[in-house]
Every structure is written in C-alpha cells, then in structure tokens.
Amino acid sequence: MKKVKIIADSGCNIDLEMAKEYGISILPFNINFKDKSYIDLYEISKSEFLEKYKASDEKVTTSIPSIGYFLKLLEEEYDRGYRDFLIFSISKKLTGMNQMMHIGKDEFLEKKSDANIEIIDTNTATIASIYPVIKAAKYAEDGESLEQIYKKSLENLKYVNVCGVVKNLDALSRGGRLPKSIAKLGNLISFSPVLCIENGEVSLIKKVTGKKKSYKELIKYVKKLCTKYDSYQLIIGGAGSDEPIEIIKEGLAEEIEKANDFKIIDVTPVIGVHLGDGVVFCSVFPY
Numbered sequence: 099m100k101k102v103k104i105i106a107d108s109g110c111n112i113d114l115e116m117a118k119e120y121g122i123s124i125l126p127f128n129i130n131f132k133d134k135s136y137i138d139l140y141e142i143s144k145s146e147f148l149e150k151y152k153a154s155d156e157k158v159t160t161s162i163p164s165i166g167y168f169l170k171l172l173e174e175e176y177d178r179g180y181r182d183f184l185i186f187s188i189s190k191k192l193t194g195m196n197q198m199m200h201i202g203k204d205e206f207l208e209k210k211s212d213a214n215i216e217i218i219d220t221n222t223a224t225i226a227s228i229y230p231v232i233k234a235a236k237y238a239e240d241g242e243s244l245e246q247i248y249k250k251s252l253e254n255l256k257y258v259n260v261c262g263v264v265k266n267l268d269a270l271s272r273g274g275r276l277p278k279s280i281a282k283l284g285n286l287i288s289f290s291p292v293l294c295i296e297n298g299e300v301s302l303i304k305k306v307t308g309k310k311k312s313y314k315e316l317i318k319y320v321k322k323l324c325t326k327y328d329s330y331q332l333i334i335g336g337a338g339s340d341e342p343i344e345i346i347k348e349g350l351a352e353e354i355e356k357a358n359d360f361k362i363i364d365v366t367p368v369i370g371v372h373l374g375d376g377v378v379f380c381s382v383f384p385y
Contacts, residue, residue: 107124
C-alpha cells in the first residue's frame with residue numbers, strides 16, 4: 099500500500115530542509131518585487147528574501163500559484179505512485195490558496211478517478227502549522243490511512259496557537275492586514291501590540307507602548323500557554339530578529355529547558371512579506 103502524500107503551502111512555514119526530512123511537498127506562494135517575481139523558497143531563500151526586502155522601498159506583495167502549477171505538483175506525485183493526498187493551507191481568511199486548492203482538486207479528480215484528496219484549512223499560519231503538518235507526515239510514514247491522518251490532523255489543529263510582536267506596523271499595513279492610519283499612528287507613538295492569529299485572522303492580544311513592554315507581555319502569554327500541557331513543544335520564529343529572539347529566549351529559559359522539543363525557525367518569505375523584518379513570535383504545541 100502506498101503511503102499518503104502530505105502537501106503544505108509555504109505559508110505553513112515548512113522549509114525545504116524539513117520538507118526533505120519528512121517527505122513533505124511544498125506548494126509555494128509567489129513573492130513579487132517590483133522588478134521580479136520569485137517562487138517562495140525555491141527561487142528565493144529566506145536569507146535572500148530578507149536582504150532584498152530590507153533594501154526595497156517599493157511595495158512587496160504575494161500571490162498564490164496558478165491552478166496549473168498545483169495540478170503539475172499533484173501529477174508529479176501521482177506519477178511517483180501516490181493516490182492519497184492530504185493538503186494543508188494557511189487560513190482561508192488570509193489568502194485565496196485554500197479556494198484555489200479546492201478548484202484544482204475537483205479538476206484533478208475528474209481525470210484521476212482512483213485518487214483521493216483531502217484539504218485542510220489550518221485556520222492559522224506560519225510556525226503554528228509546523229507541528230501538525232510534521233505529525234501528519236509521521237503518520238503517513240507509519241502507514242496510516244488518509245482517513246486516519248485527516249481525522250488526527252483536525253484534532254491536532256485544535257491546539258495551534260501563535261503570538262508575537264512586529265518591529266513596526268508598516269508590513270501589516272502594506273499587506274492589507276492593518277489599516278494604514280492605525281499603522282502610521284502606532285509607529286508615531288511607539289505602539290507595539292502583542293498579536294496572535296485567532297479564528298484564522300490577525301488579532302490583538304494586548305495594546306502596549308514600547309518594545310520592552312511588548313516582549314514582557316509576549317513572554318507572560320507564552321508562559322501561560324506552556325502551563326496548559328504536561329509536556330509540550332516550543333518554537334520561536336523570526337526574520338532578522340536576533341536581538342528580540344535572545345530576549346524571548348532569556349525570558350522563557352525555564353520553559354525552554356522543560357520543553358520536549360525546542361526550535362528557532364526563520365519565517366518563510368511569504369510570511370516575511372506580511373510581518374516584516376524584526377518580527378518575533380512563539381508557538382506552543384502539546385508533545
């Protein structure tokens with residue numbers, strides 16, 4: 099029996115190294131600079147993106163791949179012998195990727211009647227998606243069926259969370275996640291909110307003035323999350339965020355020591371476009 103193929107869009111923050119390790123295929127977003135567009139991760143690395151992003155005065159945008167690109171990916175995996183596919187997308191409230199996947203699914207199944215495809219809206223994005231996607235890949239490696247992995251993944255996604263602090267609010271504004279008037283005022287008064295993704299959308303945890311206070315609030319919030327579980331996994335993510343990551347690491351030293359698994363992850367370019375450089379965020383997942 100062939101194993102289930104796990105596919106995740108690049109907003110789920112599975113980088114190419116993790117994809118290779120766990121046998122996950124990545125469906126990448128497009129990263130659009132004024133002069134050129136790049137396929138996320140494949141044509142522009144995380145470090146290359148950050149360098150180019152910081153040097154750009156122009157608006158940087160993202161776009162979903164074409165249905166043709168998605169169908170080609172499915173076709174390639176089908177030709178390798180896969181018939182069962184489980185596909186993860188970031189929240190459909192943040193992008194049209196999930197909708198495109200469903201259109202592509204219907205078109206693919208019209209031609210490949212022996213294939214089976216399930217699509218999951220993670221209702222979140224970035225580092226919050228990492229553990230559920232990796233767990234699905236482990237289930238597939240163990241030979242579990244598409245139905246079993248699908249049900250388990252829906253259960254695992256009930257525990258996802260991500261919270262963080264952005265360096266400035268311009269990136270969220272440029273990406274359409276925050277009104278420009280609020281971003282401009284926030285930067286003027288050093289408004290530094292602690293944000294999360296809740297119900298598939300960017301939400302405010304707490305209004306704070308000044309980065310030091312916001313980092314303290316973020317640490318306090320993550321500590322509380324860690325107390326929910328007897329054993330847990332902890333991720334700190336960022337983009338050009340060495341200093342804030344060290345601050346968060348210091349504040350969470352005890353929680354990191356107790357964690358069954360701890361990772362520091364650079365965000366994928368598609369996430370970097372919308373959160374900007376200097377962002378730092380955390381995610382806690384039961385072990």
